[in-house]
Each structure stands twice: as structure tokens, then as C-alpha cells.
Amino acid sequence: MKRKLSILIALMMAISVFAIPTMAHAETGEEGQSEIDYYRIRLVNGNSLPNSIAIGQKLDLDVVGYNYDDEAIKVSQSGWTWEIEQYNDETANVASIDSNGILTAKAEGAIEIYAYSNDNYAYSTTICIGFLESTDGIWLYSNKTAKVMDGYVQGDSSIYAVPDKVIVDDWYGIPDGTYTxxxxxxxxxxxxxxKAAVVPDSVKSFGAHCLGYDLYTSTSGVKSYQRVSGFKIYGFSENPASAAYARANGFTYVNINKTTVPANVAKVVKPSKVTGLKVKAGKKKMTVRWKRNTKATGYQITYAQNKKFKKGKKNITIAKNKTTKKTIKKLKAKKTYYVKVRAYKKSGSKKLYGAYSKVKKVRVK
Structure with a gap:
């Protein structure tokens, strides 16, 4: 009896040794020290990417894995495909990146960087090339100047006032002060x-078709600029640069009293980046949590079904500052969702958004 029992125990031990595990695990790093929850793009020295870089500057980039506790994990750099997505599609060659992750800044613009390997991906936050940051269609520069960009006009107002300055106060990563x-x-x-624009005397440079024009597309797809009939430019002195632009383009220039029509001042107080994002999957739903930002008015949750946030993208606005949890229902079962959150602060009728949190990936049950 003892002999049979010994043989049975030995047989069971052999089976346990050679049995094939059936539990699936997340990918681990090179040393297998921890499961990887997500990937990010970093500098090769491990530091975070800068918010802005100069034209001509190069960055040597790596992909780094992170576990659920946001601890960095070294991963192999082979097999990753690098891509650049730039904000302005009409501007060619803003930057380039080679197969080794060497980024070269070539022209003024804003980009995001992506790296792909099988089903894994990593991405960067927005990097500004040649300027510090963008706010509501205005680019800020290190010499404390600012430039109004394409897309500044929003809504259907008949008259717009170009701001003479942007005041930056407690904005993460940007020096405080006045940007002219x-x-x-x-x-x-x-x-x-x-139909009209108020332009401060501080504006010295005028790009083509910056004022008084609209862009039309013919039925054959040909685009052309057309002047806005009766367009007027209001200024604060007799012969500033705006008057010269008006004469050159056939517009009316009007000199007004500066004390009666003050220049518009845009005050920028953007909330800081949202941290502590966690997403838990449920049956056709997910619960999103994040850390409270006491200086924000509210939050915006953005989620989509692909890593570039282009497939099935939806935004949810959280109006209360104290709310730091949201359950999103009626999702598709067995589908993967990508989630990020940013805070906003109201300034008049506008919402000033802070930077997005890290992206979390979750598969709904």
C-alpha cells in the first residue's frame, strides 16, 4: 500500500512540473520584473520630453514601459516603428524621425510622436517646435512675443479685436509674464x-490673407481667396503697420481713440495636467477615476476605440470640480477603449483646457 501511494505522489509531482500554465499574463520587461500596463516615449536618459524645442534641435528617443503603479520598466528598443503626426497638415516637413528614434526639428509647428510594435504603442505629449506653447489660437515665444494663428476666429461675430498681449499666470511649463x-x-x-477687425499697434507683421479674406472651394475642388466686401481695419494711430496692410489689400483703415476702444487682453490661467488616472472595466461599461484639481472649474473625459483617438471618439464634460469619478455605460462588449482626462477653467465664455493626463487602455467585459 505504501509503495502504491509513493508511486502516486511521484506521478502527481511529475504532472505538476510539466503542466502547461493556462493563465494569460501581460507583457513583461527585459528582466521580467513586472507586468507592463502601458508605454511612453522618453528621452534616452530617462527624462521626460520637453514641451518645446528649437528648429534644428535633435532628440534621441526611447520607448519605456510602465506598470500599474507608474514605475518605469526597461524594454527592448528593436521592432518599434516611429511616426510623427503634425497639427497643421499644410506645413510640410515640420520634423522627421528615423528608425532609431532620432527626431530632428525642421520647421515651426506642433507635433506628436508615436511608436508601434505589434499590438503595443507609445505616444508623446504635444511638442512645440520653434515656439513655447499655444493657447486659443495664439502661439507664445521665448522672447515674450506672441503670434495669432490660423483658427483664432471662432463663432460668427462680425467684428473681432486682436489682443495686444497675453498674460500668463501660473501656467505649467511656461514663464509667467506678459507676451506682446x-x-x-x-x-x-x-x-x-x-466684417471688421481692431488691430493694436503692437502688431508689426501681417501674413498673407490674415485679415479680410475668406477661402472658397469650387465644385471642381479648386480653392481660392476672396476679399470680404466692405472690410474695415480699426487701429490706434495714424499710420501703423495695419494701415499699410489695409492700403495694400484695398480695405478701409479707421483711426480710433485708444481710450474709447481698449485693446483686448487675453488672460491665460490654464489648469495643470490631470494625474492619478485609473480606469476599471465592467460589463459594457468602465469607471474612470482621477485626482482632484482644486484650481479647475471641471474636467473633460475623452475616450475612443483606437490609440490615436480617431475611431468612435467621444467627450464627456464634468462640470463640478469635486467630481473625480465617472462611470461610462452602453459601451461595446469585448472592445478596447483608450481614455484620457484634462481639466478646464472658465474664462468668461471660454474654457481654457490644461494638458491631458496619461492615456489608459482598458478592455470592456
Whole structure:
């Protein structure tokens, strides 16, 4: 009896040794020290990417894995495909990146960087090339100047006031102070509904079609600029640069009293980046949690079904500052969702958004 029992125990031990595990695990790092929850793009020295870089500057980049506790895990750099997505599709060659993750900044613009390997991906936050940051269609520069960009005009107002300055106060990553608006970029205020613009004397540079034009597309797809009939430019002195632009383009220039029509001042107080994002999967739903930002008015949750946030993208606005949890229902079962959160602060009728949190990936049950 003892002999049979010994043989049975030995047989069971052999089976346990050679049995194939059936439990699936997340990917681990090179040393297998921890499961990888997500990936990010970092500098090769391990530091975070800068918010802005100069034209001509190079960055040597790596992909780094992170576990659920946001601890960095070294991963193999082979097999990753690098891509750049730039914000302005009409601007060619803003930057380039080679197969080894060497980024070269070539022209002024804003980009995001992506790296892909099988089903894994990593991405960067927005990197500004040649300028510090963008806010509500205005680019800020290190010499404390600012430029109004394409897309500044929003809504259907018939008259727009170009701000003479942008005041930055407690904005993460950007020096506080006053940034003087000195330029209007090409197509800066392209609109058929805007009939007049108030331009401060601080503006010295005017890009092509920056004021008084609209862009039309023919039935054959040909695009052309057309002047806005009766367009007027209001200024604060007799012969500033805006008067010269008006004469060159056939617009009316009007000199007004500076004390009666004050220049518009845009005050920027953006909330800081949201941290502590966690997402838990449920049956056709997910619960999103994040850390409270006491200086924010509210939050915006953005989720989508692909890593670039282009498939099935949806936004949810959280109006209360104290709310730091949201359950999103009626999702598709067995589908993967990507989630990020940012805070916003109201300034008049506008919402000033802070930077997005890290992206979390979750598979709904």
C-alpha cells in the first residue's frame, strides 16, 4: 500500500512540473520584473520630453514601459516603428524621425510622436517646435512675443479685436509674464462673417490673407481667396503697420481713440495636467477615476476605440470640480477603449483646457 501511494505522489509531482500554465499574463520587461500596463516615449536618459524645442534641435528617443503603479520598466528598443503626426497638415516637413528614434526639428509647428510594435504603442505629449506653447489660437515665444494663428476666429461675430498681449499666470511649463502680440500668421482670421477687425499697434507683421479674406472651394475642388466686401481695419494711430496692410489689400483703415476702444487682453490661467488616472472595466461599461484639481472649474473625459483617438471618439464634460469619478455605460462588449482626462477653467465664455493626463487602455467585459 505504501509503495502504491509513493508511486502516486511521484506521478502527481511529475504532472505538476510539466503542466502547461493556462493563465494569460501581460507583457513583461527585459528582466521580467513586472507586468507592463502601458508605454511612453522618453528621452534616452530617462527624462521626460520637453514641451518645446528649437528648429534644428535633435532628440534621441526611447520607448519605456510602465506598470500599474507608474514605475518605469526597461524594454527592448528593436521592432518599434516611429511616426510623427503634425497639427497643421499644410506645413510640410515640420520634423522627421528615423528608425532609431532620432527626431530632428525642421520647421515651426506642433507635433506628436508615436511608436508601434505589434499590438503595443507609445505616444508623446504635444511638442512645440520653434515656439513655447499655444493657447486659443495664439502661439507664445521665448522672447515674450506672441503670434495669432490660423483658427483664432471662432463663432460668427462680425467684428473681432486682436489682443495686444497675453498674460500668463501660473501656467505649467511656461514663464509667467506678459507676451506682446506682434504678428498675424497667414490665414489668421480667415472668415466670411468677420466684417471688421481692431488691430493694436503692437502688431508689426501681417501674413498673407490674415485679415479680410475668406477661402472658397469650387465644385471642381479648386480653392481660392476672396476679399470680404466692405472690410474695415480699426487701429490706434495714424499710420501703423495695419494701415499699410489695409492700403495694400484695398480695405478701409479707421483711426480710433485708444481710450474709447481698449485693446483686448487675453488672460491665460490654464489648469495643470490631470494625474492619478485609473480606469476599471465592467460589463459594457468602465469607471474612470482621477485626482482632484482644486484650481479647475471641471474636467473633460475623452475616450475612443483606437490609440490615436480617431475611431468612435467621444467627450464627456464634468462640470463640478469635486467630481473625480465617472462611470461610462452602453459601451461595446469585448472592445478596447483608450481614455484620457484634462481639466478646464472658465474664462468668461471660454474654457481654457490644461494638458491631458496619461492615456489608459482598458478592455470592456
Amino acid at each position: 502680440v506682434t504678428a498675424l500668421a497667414k490665414d489668421a482670421m480667415l472668415s466670411g462673417t468677420v
